[in-house]
Amino acid sequence: MEENLKAIVPHQFGGHSLCNARFCGYKRKPGSSYTHRSLPYKTSLQDSNLRQKLQQLFDPIIYNAGHYIDLGSSQQCEHANKEVTLRAPKSHHYGNSSSLDYRVHATAAFINEGRHYISKGYSMLGLSPGTHTVRHAEKCMKQREKKREKAKSPSTKLRRLLLKQERATNQGANEALEGDTYQSGKFICRTL
Structure with a gap:
């Protein structure tokens, strides 16, 4: 480099x-x-x-x-940004309070620890982790693991490639029918 x-x-x-x-x-x-x-x-x-x-x-x-x-994948950065916006949406202003820091730290804990970060935090504070919280975390982690395994399977990868090819074909057909709808720096005037 x-x-x-x-x-x-x-x-x-x-x-x-x-x-x-x-x-x-x-x-x-x-x-x-x-x-x-x-x-x-x-x-x-x-x-x-x-x-x-x-x-x-x-x-x-x-x-x-x-x-x-070693800057890492932009996909991981985009995922982290999306998770932060789920806990601190732009429609609410958290910038002037310490609430934003807590929300960002909660997001980092979620990304690093998974769904168990709440029950682990409760345990560290000497509180009950909560039976419903633990059960819900387990259920979410199992669903996440199933999705991850399914995404790795060859049939899923093949399906993604086929869908990508289909989108490209449809886009080409639409451009052939409609022409360039949006194009930077050019004004296109058509008469009917």
């Missing part, structure tokens, strides 16, 4: 010695003329002052590249 980050600034200014063929068209086809698709006039940047400022901006990022490698 560090090598790829080091190559970003020189790549934009026409220096391809640090580039990797995986992201650099110049390295993939060295004999042909290379044009930048994302830069103005499709040519390399020339301003040395801009290059120095960009390099100063990227140096701390390159230095800390090892920290960025």
